Amino acid sequence: MATIKDVAQLAGVTPAVVSRLLSGDSRLRVRPETRARVAAAVAELGYTPNRAARALRRSRTGALGMALRHLTSPVYGEIFRGAEEEASRADHVLVVAELDALAADDRAFRRFTSGGVIDGVVIQRDGLATDEALTENLLLADLPFVVVNERVPPPLSGVALDDTRAARIATAHLIALGHIDIAHLEIGGPTTRSADRRAGWEQAMRHADLDPRADFAVEGGASPETGYRAMTELLASARPPSGIVAGTLQSAIGALTSIRHAGLRVPDDISIVAHHDAWFAEHVTPPLTVVRLPLRELGRRAVRLLLDRIEGQPARQEVVTSLTPELVHRGSTALPSNRLRVGGGT
Amino acid sequence: MATIKDVAQLAGVTPAVVSRLLSGDSRLRVRPETRARVAAAVAELGYTPNRAARALRRSRTGALGMALRHLTSPVYGEIFRGAEEEASRADHVLVVAELDALAADDRAFRRFTSGGVIDGVVIQRDGLATDEALTENLLLADLPFVVVNERVPPPLSGVALDDTRAARIATAHLIALGHIDIAHLEIGGPTTRSADRRAGWEQAMRHADLDPRADFAVEGGASPETGYRAMTELLASARPPSGIVAGTLQSAIGALTSIRHAGLRVPDDISIVAHHDAWFAEHVTPPLTVVRLPLRELGRRAVRLLLDRIEGQPARQEVVTSLTPELVHRGSTALPSNRLRVGGGT
DNA sequence: CAGCCGCGATAAAACGGTTTACTGTATAGT
DNA sequence: ACTATACAGTAAACCGTTTTATCGCGGCTG
Numbered sequence: 001m002a003t004i005k006d007v008a009q010l011a012g013v014t015p016a017v018v019s020r021l022l023s024g025d026s027r028l029r030v031r032p033e034t035r036a037r038v039a040a041a042v043a044e045l046g047y048t049p050n051r052a053a054r055a056l057r058r059s060r061t062g063a064l065g066m067a068l069r070h071l072t073s074p075v076y077g078e079i080f081r082g083a084e085e086e087a088s089r090a091d092h093v094l095v096v097a098e099l100d101a102l103a104a105d106d107r108a109f110r111r112f113t114s115g116g117v118i119d120g121v122v123i124q125r126d127g128l129a130t131d132e133a134l135t136e137n138l139l140l141a142d143l144p145f146v147v148v149n150e151r152v153p154p155p156l157s158g159v160a161l162d163d164t165r166a167a168r169i170a171t172a173h174l175i176a177l178g179h180i181d182i183a184h185l186e187i188g189g190p191t192t193r194s195a196d197r198r199a200g201w202e203q204a205m206r207h208a209d210l211d212p213r214a215d216f217a218v219e220g221g222a223s224p225e226t227g228y229r230a231m232t233e234l235l236a237s238a239r240p241p242s243g244i245v246a247g248t249l250q251s252a253i254g255a256l257t258s259i260r261h262a263g264l265r266v267p268d269d270i271s272i273v274a275h276h277d278a279w280f281a282e283h284v285t286p287p288l289t290v291v292r293l294p295l296r297e298l299g300r301r302a303v304r305l306l307l308d309r310i311e312g313q314p315a316r317q318e319v320v321t322s323l324t325p326e327l328v329h330r331g332s333t334a335l336p337s338n339r340l341r342v343g344g345g346t
Numbered sequence: 347m348a349t350i351k352d353v354a355q356l357a358g359v360t361p362a363v364v365s366r367l368l369s370g371d372s373r374l375r376v377r378p379e380t381r382a383r384v385a386a387a388v389a390e391l392g393y394t395p396n397r398a399a400r401a402l403r404r405s406r407t408g409a410l411g412m413a414l415r416h417l418t419s420p421v422y423g424e425i426f427r428g429a430e431e432e433a434s435r436a437d438h439v440l441v442v443a444e445l446d447a448l449a450a451d452d453r454a455f456r457r458f459t460s461g462g463v464i465d466g467v468v469i470q471r472d473g474l475a476t477d478e479a480l481t482e483n484l485l486l487a488d489l490p491f492v493v494v495n496e497r498v499p500p501p502l503s504g505v506a507l508d509d510t511r512a513a514r515i516a517t518a519h520l521i522a523l524g525h526i527d528i529a530h531l532e533i534g535g536p537t538t539r540s541a542d543r544r545a546g547w548e549q550a551m552r553h554a555d556l557d558p559r560a561d562f563a564v565e566g567g568a569s570p571e572t573g574y575r576a577m578t579e580l581l582a583s584a585r586p587p588s589g590i591v592a593g594t595l596q597s598a599i600g601a602l603t604s605i606r607h608a609g610l611r612v613p614d615d616i617s618i619v620a621h622h623d624a625w626f627a628e629h630v631t632p633p634l635t636v637v638r639l640p641l642r643e644l645g646r647r648a649v650r651l652l653l654d655r656i657e658g659q660p661a662r663q664e665v666v667t668s669l670t671p672e673l674v675h676r677g678s679t680a681l682p683s684n685r686l687r688v689g690g691g692t
Numbered sequence: 693c694a695g696c697c698g699c700g701a702t703a704a705a706a707c708g709g710t711t712t713a714c715t716g717t718a719t720a721g722t
Numbered sequence: 723a724c725t726a727t728a729c730a731g732t733a734a735a736c737c738g739t740t741t742t743a744t745c746g747c748g749g750c751t752g
Binding site for chain 1: 698699700701702703704706707708709
Binding site: 001048052053055061063071072073074077078081084088093094097098101105107108111112114115116224253256279283 | 392398417418419431439462
């Protein structure tokens, strides 16, 4: 591989000129013809600066960490893409690691965070005990980090979605269709997105003079199994809801199964709307109505914020409000039937 | 951060001893007590070698690239986990990039492959033109790489699954249930996994003295939409199949929808078995019978092979046969009914 | 004519490890 | 008594960039 010395020699200058030219040092004065010779030499040799040497000198590696729990998850996959876009723009590279592997293996954590492998890290946070521990350890390691997809309190940095608004939109959609008894399948756990979506549901209900009944806010978790159980419980109540706002796609899928097992039909008997638009939302039966959130923008913003933090800017807590959550109407929501309410009153 | 000099000073030796001790230089003779002093110093200072400095000197970065098309895909997510496990074992870190981003943006490709960012790369390959181009460019860049989840011809290195066997198992399952008219939804495109699965289907059919009819081998693609179309076409034939072996989970899901739209039921009228066991296979309606393949092992093997290649070992072409593909029986396969064949003959 | 300034660069010291060749000291062999 | 040998480490070059301080030179000023 060509080094900066080769380039300098070919251009008839010293390595310093090449270096300063390539990194855009504004204090460097060169005449245009020299600049051109250097550019030509770089092109001819196909020169790319050696990252290790640069990192050693600058104490900046040009790599960003990304610690995610489920690489498999379509929502974090999309966030990753946004992150990569933004990292690419800043000529950075993304080192990814499984959150649980980092938490479980101290050597893995140290490999990831020490030795100047990465300049900072974007982390997912689900309110688990291991997540708290990871935050502690990052703080201890003095490595800049930003939390993605979750609001965090001020000493920390993070960027979240407008989950309250999203849930409001989802709930308002059901209300507009004529639903009155609307339940919320909370994600559960101490995450802000769980609380925010519940808050959004409550707000939309109150705004329409409807009652966000406490027994209609049940924990649906983040898996089909937990969603199934929560829905089954709801169906067992004296007056089951006709509309469901699900916190996650997975719990919505579990709910769908539960409803079917109860001999009811979606959307004829019960309507259901979920959050996030993964490809399979369209391919379950029936296709799920969802509110689509700007996940890619979320990833971009997280990386932007991280880069700013690395540059020494103060911590920030952001919410992506630039793009409005968008309701994608599919087959899982419709006008409420009377079937359930005949005996139910109201 | 503590440097090797700090450690050396604290232990009362020179940096050379620390370095050689930590990297296990067998030609170094030290007495046990010195060894202990160094170990104590390392522990006390929490020393981790600086990766950049090490990379600069060794011309090995300790980072491996992973270029995948769909981070979102559960199959590659699982492969990634295996890869991370193995990389971790070898004290390496994983830099991931989106395949299409690399193909589309030359600067991104160069950032990834030049400048000693990574020592080698594991790539996904789907037989696309851009994939061919990427292979060319990697060869040109003289960067070691291995192809994962696809067989490759000898100058290249790669590790694949035993797709033929998997398809044979899937097909044999339907045959054992009593199905006779069994179609295959090929992945399509010039991938070996597409061809291998088709071959497996043919083998199983012939082995049972059944006819792998040419019109029963249709291209189902890798998306629900293409699967839907393929299935619709099959259903329109004079004597539709009663069993379907789907090359991908996605095409199986599309097929499910098509069957439902045709007014038929799974598994009552038609049985369907797919490949790979992602979480949602269990949560579509009905839950899909699949053959589960050792994806994590595939990821591990790919990294192992890559590391060997980096060490200078010759190219190898592997197939993961150590773990047998396992049939997971769920609700989408059952005994064939007579309903379809009443008018159909046989 | 001396001094100063701006221009267009340059020289050289880091950065933090790794690695090769070498050194000084005791012990053993002849 | 003298050399060989093993032992236990050491010295220093080197990897490829970045960056700070400096330099020679011509022109302008007083």
